[in-house]
Amino acid sequence: xxxxxxxxxxxxxxxxxxxxxxxxxxxxxxxxxxxxxxxxxxxxxxxxxxxxxxxxxxxxxxxxxxxxxxxxxxxxxxxxxxxxxxxxxxxxxxxxxxxxxxxxxxxxxxxxxxxxxxxxxxxxxxxxxxxxxxxxxxxxxxxxxxxxxxxxxxxxxxxxxxxxxxxxxxxxxxxxxxxxxxxxxxxxxxxxxxxxxxxxxxxxxxxxxxxxxxxxxxxxxxxxxxxxxxxxxxxxxxxxxxxxxxxxxxxxxxxxxxxxxxxxxxxxxxxxxxxxxxxxxxxxxxxxxxxxxxxxxxxxxxxxxxxxxxxxxxxxxxxxxxxxxxxxxxxxxxxxxxxxxxxxxxxxxxxxxxxxxxxxxxxxxxxxxxxxxxxxxxxxxxxxxxxxxxxxxxxxxxxxxxxxxxxxxxx
Amino acid sequence: xxxxxxxxxxxxxxxxxxxxxxxxxxxxxxxxxxxxxxxxxxxxxxxxxxxxxxxxxxxxxxxxxxxxxxxxxxxxxxxxxxxxxxxxxxxxxxxxxxxxxxxxxxxxxxxxxxxxx
Amino acid sequence: xxxxxxxxxxxxxxxxxxxxxxxxxxxxxxxxxxxxxxxxxxxxxxxxxxxxxxxxxxxxxxxxxxxxxxxxxxxxxxxxxxxxxxxxxxxxxxxxxxxxxxxxxxxxxxxxxxxxxxxx
Numbered sequence: 252x253x254x255x256x257x258x259x260x261x262x263x264x265x266x267x268x269x270x271x272x273x274x275x276x277x278x279x280x281x282x283x284x285x286x287x288x289x290x291x292x293x294x295x296x297x298x299x300x301x302x303x304x305x306x307x308x309x310x311x312x313x314x315x316x317x318x319x320x321x322x323x324x325x326x327x328x329x330x331x332x333x334x335x336x337x338x339x340x341x342x343x344x345x346x347x348x349x350x351x352x353x354x355x356x357x358x359x360x361x362x363x364x365x366x367x368x369x370x371x372x373x374x375x376x377x378x379x380x381x382x383x384x385x386x387x388x389x390x391x392x393x394x395x396x397x398x399x400x401x402x403x404x405x406x407x408x409x410x411x412x413x414x415x416x417x418x419x420x421x422x423x424x425x426x427x428x429x430x431x432x433x434x435x436x437x438x439x440x441x442x443x444x445x446x447x448x449x450x451x452x453x454x455x456x457x458x459x460x461x462x463x464x465x466x467x468x469x470x471x472x473x474x475x476x477x478x479x480x481x482x483x484x485x486x487x488x489x490x491x492x493x494x495x496x497x498x499x500x501x502x503x504x505x506x507x508x509x510x511x512x513x514x515x516x517x518x519x520x521x522x523x524x525x526x527x528x529x530x531x532x533x534x535x536x537x538x539x540x541x542x543x544x545x546x547x548x549x550x551x552x553x554x555x556x557x558x559x560x561x562x563x564x565x566x567x568x569x570x571x572x573x574x575x576x577x578x579x580x581x582x583x584x585x586x587x588x589x590x591x592x593x594x595x596x597x598x599x600x601x602x603x604x605x606x607x608x609x610x611x612x613x614x615x616x617x618x619x620x621x622x623x624x625x626x627x628x629x630x631x632x633x634x635x636x637x638x639x640x641x642x643x644x645x646x647x648x649x650x651x652x653x654x655x656x657x658x659x660x661x662x
Numbered sequence: 663x664x665x666x667x668x669x670x671x672x673x674x675x676x677x678x679x680x681x682x683x684x685x686x687x688x689x690x691x692x693x694x695x696x697x698x699x700x701x702x703x704x705x706x707x708x709x710x711x712x713x714x715x716x717x718x719x720x721x722x723x724x725x726x727x728x729x730x731x732x733x734x735x736x737x738x739x740x741x742x743x744x745x746x747x748x749x750x751x752x753x754x755x756x757x758x759x760x761x762x763x764x765x766x767x768x769x770x771x772x773x774x775x776x777x778x779x
Numbered sequence: 780x781x782x783x784x785x786x787x788x789x790x791x792x793x794x795x796x797x798x799x800x801x802x803x804x805x806x807x808x809x810x811x812x813x814x815x816x817x818x819x820x821x822x823x824x825x826x827x828x829x830x831x832x833x834x835x836x837x838x839x840x841x842x843x844x845x846x847x848x849x850x851x852x853x854x855x856x857x858x859x860x861x862x863x864x865x866x867x868x869x870x871x872x873x874x875x876x877x878x879x880x881x882x883x884x885x886x887x888x889x890x891x892x893x894x895x896x897x898x899x
Contacts, residue, residue: 313865314865315795315865319795322793322806323793323794326793327793327808327832327835327836328835328836328840330793331836331840331844335843354722354726357722358718358719358722358723359716359718359719360718361717361718361721361722498705501701501704501705502697502698502701502766502770503698503701503702503705504694504695504698505698505702506695506698506699506702506727506730507699507702507723507726507727507730509719509722509723509726510702510723512719513705513706513709516709516714516715517709517714520712520713520714521713521714521715521716524714524715524716524719525716528719550847552795553806554805554806554829554848555795555796555803555804555805555806555827556803556805556881556882557802557803557804557882558803564889565886565889567882568882568885568886568888568889569881569882569885571885571889572885572888572889590730622865658688658691659691661691661694661695662688662690662691662694
């Protein structure tokens with residue numbers, strides 16, 4: 252395994268970990284419940300590592316991306332339901348990301364939100380059309396490393412480290428009213444959904460096939476998912492913790508995506524603000540591209556079309572048309588005037604409903620020795636996989652009632 | 663294998679999601695949102711006065727918050743009631759941390775009164 | 780030629796199809812069988828294309844699929860199946876079976892930006 256490849260892979264995973272939903276939910280969670288939800292981020296990240304590693308391993312050994320497995324394992328009917336649900340979920344998420352990028356560009360430049368959203372979409376189309384897969388992923392992932400300013404800012408504001416540390420212990424804060432308990436539960440489910448977004452698995456597994464991963468890449472896969480996702484999640488923990496320290500006492504429950512950048516402005520002034528905005532810009536932009544491509548991958552794999560950025564656009568025309576149409580649809584949603592934060596909230600709720608259907612075929616295939624040979628799930632992967640699957644099912648069942656009872660976490 | 667998918671059940675869930683997502687916020691949720699927006703305006707104004715923010719950012723955040731406050735007021739069941747007038751007052755304030763902080767406190771009081779009802 | 784015994788419906792149906800040149804060219808959307816009650820069944824072809832869903836989906840779902848992916852169908856004789864593993868590999872290029880025509884139609888819809896593609 253080349254050290255350069257490994258380092259770039261990990262850094263790309265770190266810089267690409269955060270998207271607009273995580274920015275919004277982590278900041279609100281910290282403001283509302285201080286450090287009491289840190290443990291949920293850790294729990295969800297481990298789940299992401301487990302399923303991310305599985306999807307990379309299946310892509311490398313069985314040479315199967317997620318949606319091929321989906322249809323084969325679940326059958327046409329259930330596969331079609333999953334496909335439609337994930338197309339809707341990813342399109343809403345893509346719209347939230349494009350809206351987030353539009354807002355950040357507006358805050359950086361002063362130019363109007365609408366022209367910035369349209370310009371950003373045009374840049375995304377050009378990026379996918381022109382760049383090979385590896386450089387699509389790396390460009391935004393590496394530039395997303397500006398997000399590290401959030402971790403540095405947390406250290407600079409000197410939070411109460413003892414209290415912060417207690418957040419890593421699974422807990423339900425004492426003395427919560429019934430309504431607060433429901434809202435706490437909603438944020439826990441939302442954090443699980445935001446960290447384990449299904450589009451990340453579709454993109455990661457399809458990317459592994461784009462890069463022609465084989466048995467020799469299993470180590471890279473394991474390190475990328477464990478180290479990369481682990482370090483990336485520290486950024487989301489930092490956003491939550493800074494919010495607890497800065498926003499909670501000020502009565503701020505961030506209602507605008509740009510508010511998170513204040514976490515870097517407080518200790519570092521204009522330089523910190525600029526770095527934070529740049530980090531948010533590239534992290535969210537990367538997510539916009541990933542969600543769009545995830546839809547193109549899903550649809551193409553489900554119907555057996557030629558797919559992938561390793562092919563020129565005209566060599567995979569239906570795949571190309573799909574991602575073009577997804578960007579147009581997502582931009583259209585943004586231009587209707589729906590707030591990006593509202594889109595991010597809808598995306599999180601719809602996505603958690605899709606998760607059980609997404610991960611079941613992956614779990615089954617990763618444990619199937621006839622496809623995976625000696626690389627089938629061992630007892631650790633099996634135990635963790637099924638435990639997390641149970642957690643995801645419970646979260647999926649609770650998501651909609653909690654969303655309705657707490658009015659999207661606002662009560 | 664083609665599993666026997668309960669298609670109708672899936673449709674019901676889809677309709678519930680659509681209905682939930684289209685749900686109009688209750689007045690309490692709207693007031694909480696407005697209180698937070700007021701606090702965000704105050705925080706941005708304070709940091710801007712300390713020269714910690716870029717002009718485009720400060721202006722963009724203040725304008726965005728005002729737009730959302732105006733929208734929040736229109737969502738109330740009584741836009742011209744006590745809560746509506748308090749929200750309107752905060753939306754009309756200049757980008758000055760002191761008055762904005764007071765405005766946020768007033769909204770917090772309205773919020774507390776609603777919660778205790 | 781297949782390796783060992785396969786279960787036609789659970790293992791073969793819904794598998795990715797690749798042609799002789801290992802290009803993706805569809806999914807096994809259904810399997811065609813020939814025979815009479817009381818006699819042995821014989822596999823005669825694999826059916827590829829959304830038109831093969833008619834017997835597998837409710838009518839409303841079929842309309843949605845036709846909207847997105849059309850309702851064409853190609854019939855590939857079972858004798859043209861060269862190999863079955865995690866994919867079904869055919870003996871000849873996709874065009875020989877009428878597969879890939881939809882890709883041709885889609886290609887005409889793409890903007891013609893001459894030569895403007897990144898080297899791989």
